[in-house]
Amino acid sequence: MSVAKHSKQHWKKSLFPWLLLAPSLLLLLFVVGGPIIGTIFLSFTDWDGIKAPSFVGLENFSRLIHDKTFYIALANNIKWMAIFLTIPVIMALIVALLISKIARGKLFYRTVTFIPYILSTVVTAKLWSLIYNPFSGVNTALEDWGLDFLAQSWIGDSAIALFSVAFADLWHFWGFLVVLFLMGMQQLDKSIEEAAVVEGAGRLRVFWHVTLPQLRPTLVLIYMLLIIWSFAAFDYVYIMTQGGPGKSTELLATYMYDLAIYNYQPGYASTVALTMGLFAGLVIIGFRFIQKKGWDV
Amino acid sequence: MLKRFDWRHIPLLLFTAFAIGPLVLIFSNSLKSKEEFGENPLGFPKELHFENFAEAWVVGGYGQAFTNSLIVAVSCIVIICISASLAAYALAKVRFRFSNSILGFLLLVMSIPMGLFLVPLFYVYQNLGLMDSLLGIIIIYSAIFLPFNIFLLRSFFVSIPDELLDSARVDGCNEFQILTKVVFPLALPAFLTVMLLVGLWTWNEFFFANAFLQTEELKTVATKYLAFTGRFGNDWRLISAAGVITVMPILLLFVFLQRKFIEGLTEGSVKG
């Protein structure tokens, strides 16, 4: 009797998390489950998106290994990631710290730094295209101010085009990180910080040894998101440069899109997509490694 | 009486200028005449042409689009708040096998380029009659925006001390009541963030909306705007005016929620 009751309770207990997860998992399996399997299948086929796909084994993967554009795009994704892992994170961290320390105007600063993130991608990309326009954009203003030497072909010069596009995205995005940092700081234990200050520790030391370690869960979350989103980056390049000039701003996602849409090769495009998934897989492994070390996120 | 000026305002104001400078450009361009934009694309307008907004509103066909976007945004907010919070609680506070695998799966979903979902989803949607309907797009958005919000809520739930939940159990709450009576009220600020983000993302999403909503009467604001920029490619005053129209509602929502957001943050402070 008691054993039966116990096992019933146990059963209930092990079912409970699945009940909670059910709505989310059903939704995800419905929308993305099938497509993921489809992508894996298609990456082993030669398919023009029209006729029936034909199975070609590993041919797409051997093509990928010799595909120059793939490596250019991969390198650009890594540069993109390097930009996003540094500049916006530092900016957002500084601003969030400053906001958390001031007495008045918190609401104002929170609002204005977040406002760019409210704009839709299309509006932002169009706006920055206007700013970068070599004939009517910021260059004309720079020339008016006598700063000709700063005038650049922002999205026309292959050396800086990727950075220019990333900068537009960054301008749009960094306020979001401010909010995430502020949320994280809300959870901080202020007493430790105060104790450190009382003991005479300098500002930087307090930040480095007290504040930053407490922000670790937020930082890990942000870094994970940035890595993942950097590999899936698409919108800004798609609207502003379409990967040009040459291949200077080509990313994996835009390359994949071009292959699937313009070049009638969704089969090979799936292979590129699958490798993007593999990179994400690596990130996940890294994330779990960090978790095992006890850094909860 | 004079308060000491906090030096922190200086860098903060610089960052503020960086954040809103380009925005000022949109607003000022939306008020210029076509001729003036040609002569003076970056400066402030000399005369204010508010009729640009009326023109953009009418030729862009924004009336119906606003209703559509509102329906989509509110529905997604409700669906995501409910399903994400349940899932996040399970992943944060319930120990069970495969919880790490599920986290991994969610991350994987977040990292996949959405463009490849189109063709398979067309198959499914065509057969279920979900093509060209707001319900169809609501389902897609709810799913693709779900993983991030699960993570967001989970990171918040993790920080709720277990002792608090245990004491609620001792007081006779069942698991469901713990959720509704203890966890959710504590996480109110996180929910506000989720609402805001989901509202924002659904309002601005154009890739799927462009593909799945075809009837003119069902199109959302973002797709209308995309079509608008294509049609009036070099008429920057109209593009800017339409951009302002597109952004306005979400801007107001944000400013409104922002107050609540702060209140929620201070009320729901866990450790304080």
Place this chain on the structure above:
Amino acid sequence: MKNKVTVVLLLMVIALITSACGGANDNDAAQTDDEAVEISWMTYPPFTPEYETMLKDQIAAFEDEHPNIKIDWITNDDAVQLTRQQLAAGAGPDVVYADGPMTLRRFASAGYLEPLTDQVDTYKWNDRFYDWALSTGYQDGELYGLPKSYESVVVWYNKDMFAENGWDIPTNLKELQSLNQTIQDEDIIPIAFGASDYRASNEWALTLMYNAYLGKDAMKDVISTEMKWNDDLVKEATQTWVDMWQNGDVSDKQSHAITNDDAWSLFNNGQAAMKIEGTWASNRVMGDAQNFDVGFFVMPALREGIEENIPLALGGSTGINANSEHKEEAIVFLDWLHDIEASEMEVKLGTFNPLVDLDIANVEDVAPITKDIFNEITSYMEKDQVGYASWTYWPPSANYYLWDNIEAVFIGQMSVDELLDQVQKEAEKDKEEGLLFEFE
């Protein structure tokens, strides 16, 4: 208090959702009540308000004539890609618009389109269409679609500016190059061109330069791979364009950093003297966008010993979905779209359907520039001095590789030789897959 707010919010949401569903049901009911058959037709969004009005007029005129058929006109920015994906999913619009004969034949070879060969006599399509145009709709002996809007690429120029400065229209490569130099000396950009928003538009310039440099016969040989794409002649043609670009003649070396609309702004503001674009651009120069006279000229032969020509293309092809439930009605609409009545409505806006009987002289209220363009193309067709535009005739993968990489050549990331060696490989692949244009 808070709970009440939540409940009210929830109720509002439920009301919204149910009203959304209710709305959809109402639509369904309306459809079944109405006895008219509904035919869906998807196109790109009309690129000007005038065009939108014209299309709506066309549909209204058709529905007046055929009260039993209603047209459900859908526009989408990615109309053809979307159609392709829908067709692959077994759906798609009844009347299938493709962005050219190549796409139409790809759809046809996959079995998505209804063969229309039996209708040729019924509707007298053989008599009504130009042979060269109708023949592009055939695949394996069956007709799958009707050709829409023939077009070409020309050089638009600022007539007033040319007159004021005493510049002449060039008649050979030397004159073109010295004209560019003269214009640059005046601190004006010789040629406006912009491709950052639509990089495929690089093919407009390539079409113009290749046809002008190779001549129509050599161009045909290259297209059918009888002459190689990395032949010296093609290299010279490419190098000529690249040299012009690197010399700053094309948008001051910024064609890859500005959009096509930006390029038009340069032209409209008088910052640039010429603009390379298709004849469809006549609707950009017939309004009041410019405060000067706009003219156009056909690119002269850029090499000794060949005749100048006007590269021809078809801007679209339209077929019938094999899965359509109302094929008969869809064919009626398809035919009507290419009827003389509908075509005359379109002519004013610079869209010329390839109909033998279409004569712009019969149509009222046509802008002079549109008339000139129409007559110019027709005269070249009569002289048989027509070339071959990329988006109708060139091997698709080779063409894709060309426009996708020409900018890399501009900025020195790739050499002309490297480019064309790969283009030749792509063309060979196209040949293997049976994607070469089949000349009769």
